[in-house]
């Protein structure tokens with residue numbers, strides 16, 4: 503909530519209240535009339551559901567503005583009323599933009615917003631519920647009139663004028679689509695080295711439909727839509743801010759009093775760039791910030807993006823590095839098994855190292871090599887290479903016979919691999935083809951009566967899936 507009504511609510515006495523506020527009821531009736539501090543102070547059937555804060559153009563729920571703190575509300579009510587009388591209303595109706603005051607229910611200590619002029623023109627009153635689209639369209643117009651919005655436009659123009667790289671600087675020009683004849687009115691337009699740029703200030707909850715329609719328009723026009731925020735913090739980010747942020751390579755730009763001063767000082771357009779950095783494991787960092795010159799930014803009109811930090815490129819680098827690390831581990835295990843490293847002098851040390859590397863990939867190996875079911879690897883590598891891998895035999899079909907004899911619980915995965923790697927026909931043709939045919943038929947017959955003997959052992963499935971991604975899903 504904006505600062506001007508976020509006073510602490512500790513005050514327990516009301517006698518310091520400004521004059522003109524309705525006093526509390528006499529003690530005798532107080533019990534019944536005092537609002538429950540756990541209840542919203544808004545009436546249940548309020549006609550005005552949202553109001554716009556004229557300072558920054560935010561649309562707020564009337565329920566939130568009125569809140570639950572009676573003391574705070576009494577003061578806010580006074581302040582809001584005076585602001586209407588001064589002609590600078592704190593709040594206007596989100597739908598029609600007419601100034602609103604806070605009124606009290608005639609019968610209960612409950613409150614609501616009421617138009618200064620109730621002339622029956624506000625659709626919030628006359629038409630009842632508006633469609634989301636109508637609300638969005640109207641809300642946007644309201645926000646256009648906020649003081650902060652006007653100030654932001656002036657600031658951007660000042661900064662652009664101070665920077666010699668921009669030409670044709672205009673506030674709220676009409677931009678007519680060359681192809682469609684559609685019209686837009688960007689907050690500020692300028693040319694930057696020939697590229698037309700539409701600067702739009704993101705203050706209110708601009709609906710995703712509006713954001714995407716504008717994007718499409720400027721893309722089609724060969725221009726660039728450049729969003730500018732008045733603030734961009736983790737706490738105050740709204741969903742619509744993320745629609746802009748995530749579609750802009752996770753970069754956002756802020757213009758405020760400090761950036762304007764810095765721009766005028768340096769005679770170039772400076773903005774505060776806010777971005778996030780990808781971290782390993784596909785997470786994102788907190789927000790980074792830096793005062794950046796516009797000419798340091800990468801502009802990509804084809805993607806309607808402008809950024810200082812290339813999030814996508816960095817994330818790709820991290821992914822490539824992670825993929826390379828995974829592939830290296832696969833290759834190393836394959837070579838180790840092929841060279842019967844598990845019989846070597848350093849077999850236990852090798853295993854410990856593999857175990858640590860697998861753990862980084864989220865896969866757990868048994869602590870000791872002796873606990874691992876090694877044949878599952880030798881037979882799958884054999885299928886992959888179409889010849890015994892880390893074994894003395896010459897032909898793949900010999901491995902097949904061994905699996906069908908001594909390792910029936912691996913036969914399902916082995917045959918799955920043989921098919922996946924396209925070894926079925928060549929393996930069948932090896933040696934005396936009728937032998938394997940007979941053996942396999944025997945297995946199939948036995949499988950029908952004793953399925954349990956052929957059930958794959960799943961304790962190392964995660965390891966197998968990691969080493970043989972091309973065999974996933976395993977049967």
Ligand SMILES: [Zn+2]
Pocket residue numbers: 595596597598599600617624625626
């Ligand atoms: Zn209204």
